[in-house]
Amino acid sequence: MTTRIAALASAAILALFLAGVANAESGHETPKPPAQKWSFSGPFGMFDRAQLQRGFQVYREVCSSCHSMNIPFRNLSEPGGTEFTEAQVKALAAEYKVQDGPNDDGNMFERPAQPSDKIPYNFANPQQAAAANNGAMPPPMRLLAKARTYERGFPLWLIDVFTQYQEQGPDYIYALLNGYEEPPKDMVIDAGQNYNKYMPGHKIAMAKPLNDGQVTYTDGSPQTVEQYSRDIVAFLSWTADPSLEERKKLGFRVLIFLGVFLGLLLYVKKKLWSEIDYEKPIKAH
Amino acid sequence: MSAHTKFAPTSKTAQWFESRLPILGVAHEFLTFPTPRNLNYFWTFGGILAVMLVMQIVTGIILAMHYVPDTKLAFESVQAIRRDVNFGWLLQSMHANGATMFFIAVYVHMFRGLYFGSYKQPREVLWILGVIILLLMMATAFMGYVLPYGQMSGWGATVITNFFTAIPVVGADALVWLRGGYTIDQATLNRFFSLHFLMPFMIFGVVFLHIWALHVVGNNNPTGISVKTNKDTVPFHPYMTIKDSVSLVAFAIFFAMFIFYMPDFFGDADNYVEFNSLKTPAHIKPEWYFLPFYAILRAIPFTLFGLPATLYGLIAMFGSIAILAFLPWLDTSKIRSTSYRPAYKLFFGLFVIACLILGYCGSQPTDKAVLQIGGNVVLDMTGLAQIFTAYYFAHFLVVLPLLGLFEKPLKLPASIADSVLIKGGHGMPYGAAAEPQTKG
Numbered sequence: 039m040t041t042r043i044a045a046l047a048s049a050a051i052l053a054l055f056l057a058g059v060a061n062a063e064s065g066h067e068t069p070k071p072p073a074q075k076w077s078f079s080g081p082f083g084m085f086d087r088a089q090l091q092r093g094f095q096v097y098r099e100v101c102s103s104c105h106s107m108n109i110p111f112r113n114l115s116e117p118g119g120t121e122f123t124e125a126q127v128k129a130l131a132a133e134y135k136v137q138d139g140p141n142d143d144g145n146m147f148e149r150p151a152q153p154s155d156k157i158p159y160n161f162a163n164p165q166q167a168a169a170a171n172n173g174a175m176p177p178p179m180r181l182l183a184k185a186r187t188y189e190r191g192f193p194l195w196l197i198d199v200f201t202q203y204q205e206q207g208p209d210y211i212y213a214l215l216n217g218y219e220e221p222p223k224d225m226v227i228d229a230g231q232n233y234n235k236y237m238p239g240h241k242i243a244m245a246k247p248l249n250d251g252q253v254t255y256t257d258g259s260p261q262t263v264e265q266y267s268r269d270i271v272a273f274l275s276w277t278a279d280p281s282l283e284e285r286k287k288l289g290f291r292v293l294i295f296l297g298v299f300l301g302l303l304l305y306v307k308k309k310l311w312s313e314i315d316y317e318k319p320i321k322a323h
Numbered sequence: 324m325s326a327h328t329k330f331a332p333t334s335k336t337a338q339w340f341e342s343r344l345p346i347l348g349v350a351h352e353f354l355t356f357p358t359p360r361n362l363n364y365f366w367t368f369g370g371i372l373a374v375m376l377v378m379q380i381v382t383g384i385i386l387a388m389h390y391v392p393d394t395k396l397a398f399e400s401v402q403a404i405r406r407d408v409n410f411g412w413l414l415q416s417m418h419a420n421g422a423t424m425f426f427i428a429v430y431v432h433m434f435r436g437l438y439f440g441s442y443k444q445p446r447e448v449l450w451i452l453g454v455i456i457l458l459l460m461m462a463t464a465f466m467g468y469v470l471p472y473g474q475m476s477g478w479g480a481t482v483i484t485n486f487f488t489a490i491p492v493v494g495a496d497a498l499v500w501l502r503g504g505y506t507i508d509q510a511t512l513n514r515f516f517s518l519h520f521l522m523p524f525m526i527f528g529v530v531f532l533h534i535w536a537l538h539v540v541g542n543n544n545p546t547g548i549s550v551k552t553n554k555d556t557v558p559f560h561p562y563m564t565i566k567d568s569v570s571l572v573a574f575a576i577f578f579a580m581f582i583f584y585m586p587d588f589f590g591d592a593d594n595y596v597e598f599n600s601l602k603t604p605a606h607i608k609p610e611w612y613f614l615p616f617y618a619i620l621r622a623i624p625f626t627l628f629g630l631p632a633t634l635y636g637l638i639a640m641f642g643s644i645a646i647l648a649f650l651p652w653l654d655t656s657k658i659r660s661t662s663y664r665p666a667y668k669l670f671f672g673l674f675v676i677a678c679l680i681l682g683y684c685g686s687q688p689t690d691k692a693v694l695q696i697g698g699n700v701v702l703d704m705t706g707l708a709q710i711f712t713a714y715y716f717a718h719f720l721v722v723l724p725l726l727g728l729f730e731k732p733l734k735l736p737a738s739i740a741d742s743v744l745i746k747g748g749h750g751m752p753y754g755a756a757a758e759p760q761t762k763g
């Protein structure tokens with residue numbers, strides 16, 4: 039009897055709870071970014087070199103005028119990423135100037151950048167970057183793909199463990215770059231602000247950064263906002279997680295090893311335990 | 324426990340050494356330690372925890388060789404570890420996800436103890452040492468989370484330490500004393516790094532006592548009845564060592580899936596943004612393993628005797644852990660295993676649900692509506708947390724004391740060996756090849 043009552047009570051509590059949660063979800067909210075297909079998603083997903091290289095081009099020609107990219111040039115030729123040749127990276131670095139010093143006379147001097155230097159930023163400090171952007175600081179870009187996300191909510195976050203969905207950041211940034219629209223009539227957008235469907239609160243200080251035909255691709259890929267944003271997001275996913283490929287490859291080997299090892303251990307365990315004779319005291323080995 | 328033989332080394336050298344430092348005897352005691360033959364896989368989590376503790380210490384020491392406890396460099400140094408140190412990404416991921424795995428394992432270990440009554444006579448001290456370990460683990464994890472110096476590191480530490488201002492008279496001083504200044508800053512980071520390095524070794528010490536106490540009183544088992552004859556036991560080695568190994572490798576597979584395939588699953592996106600004390604993130608919340616306690620911390624609504632609600636929140640939060648230490652005396656039932664306590668089985672289930680709901684409350688903003696009727700919020704997150712905080716304490720202070728007095732337990736088997744044979748053997752003779760243990 040008590041069993042029944044308690045079971046009913048717990049079911050009632052749970053139902054109430056779930057109903058309430060469902061209830062609270064409705065209302066005027068930011069839409070969830072639609073999930074995109076990424077070459078690097080899933081347990082075997084790897085980066086698409088050509089896409090990363092195009093993404094770097096978009097970064098260099100567009101985003102870099104406002105956003106920093108705090109990685110050394112040499113990363114661009116390392117395995118698992120854009121994989122430019124070392125000569126290409128050397129030539130690329132040489133196009134930038136960095137400050138060095140002090141020299142033997144105690145003076146700072148400028149020299150061409152080398153692959154070991156970090157990609158220089160347009161602004162001397164975050165304050166200067168903010169001042170140039172109506173007071174809004176363009177966030178550093180290296181980790182942006184991991185630093186942005188959106189609420190998955192129950193039970194999606196649990197299902198994500200099994201589907202291995204973890205591209206919330208990339209999906210959000212992709213949606214954001216394609217989410218510039220006319221604001222609804224009842225919304226006032228201040229000067230220096232722009233309406234974006236996916237930005238929390240819908241107001242973003244960054245003006246629409248990408249437009250069709252803005253970046254000239256040499257490999258024949260479509261020159262659309264759609265394609266540009268796909269490429270830049272892939273690039274940002276790599277800069278945020280440069281060991282992704284190495285990680286998944288090593289993981290595969292580790293899991294195979296552990297799986298075989300577990301099988302062997304289970305076999306030994308079954309055998310050992312089946313040979314116990316409880317009638318006789320067991321001598322410790 | 325007659326399988327337990329006294330250690331008498333045969334070689335002269337071993338005898339010479341043993342009479343000066345009986346360490347071989349200790350090793351022998353470990354290998355021959357009689358363990359109930361019916362232990363299920365829940366009993367392997369202690370071993371998993373021991374290995375996890377060592378793993379956290381080893382990866383932590385290597386990380387500390389590269390980490391820089393400087394507010395301007397800490398965030399960048401973690402990135403440098405992940406990008407420039409050989410296998411740094413692996414070490415960092417193992418350590419960060421390791422903390423999560425450690426808590427998963429410890430919660431399984433504890434709920435095992437709760438379900439099978441492992442805290443009852445004669446294992447009270449063993450249990451209380453466990454509660455002390457839990458507290459130390461929480462402090463360690465809390466301080467460790469501050470080290471990467473992301474937004475959630477800094478703001479989590481700000482919010483939690485702020486609660487200490489609620490302590491009467493000395494609150495404001497306590498806050499400055501904890502932080503080493505008025506805000507989370509260089510002094511805070513330095514002391515947290517120092518303590519985060521120290522505390523795992525304190526845990527190690529208490530684990531030593533924990534296992535010592537285990538070897539004095541022996542393992543409990545799924546029936547909860549005590550070991551009577553050596554038919555009830557098998558020696559630890561090779562039977563438990565192999566079983567622990569199976570479990571450990573299975574756990575390693577689970578762990579590896581997160582390290583290699585979903586390294587950020589348990590993390591917070593905001594911690595990929597460097598800490599900025601002028602910019603509050605939208606939702607500040609602690610790591611998942613603190614969420615139920617965080618919900619309790621925020622749940623207390625009343626000011627009483629002129630003292631602020633936050634003080635009672637603080638007391639409730641620490642109380643919710645401290646109360647575990649009194650469990651052996653709050654539970655009045657003499658029956659250890661819940662398998663023979665039908666009524667308690669239900670309340671145990673409700674308690675687990677209450678903990679899960681509290682965890683959910685802790686992850687949500689306090690003013691989020693839970694139940695709306697006609698556009699009016701009837702219940703918000705704080706309200707929900709209050710209900711289940713009350714239930715959490717009622718479980719210990721009302722249900723457990725009373726249930727033992729009124730509940731009619733099921734009939735216990737005569738011995739561990741009997742229980743195994745009745746369940747799995749169907750009257751087969753002892754030692755029949757068809758695996759007498761119920762669960763492999």
Ligand code: HEM
Pocket residue numbers: 365366367368369370372373374376429432433436439441442446449450452453454455456457526530533534537541542543544647
């Ligand atoms: C670093 C953390 C811990 C380690 C390394 C550890 C280790 C162990 C080991 C090796 C055992 C014997 C094997 C087993 O029963 O699983 C054990 C038993 C036990 N532990 Fe822990 N433990 C830890 C934390 C805790 C905590 C937090 C509690 C409870 C608050 C706890 C309570 C117990 C109890 C009651 C037993 C006896 C269980 C029985 O025989 O039924 N332990 N522990």
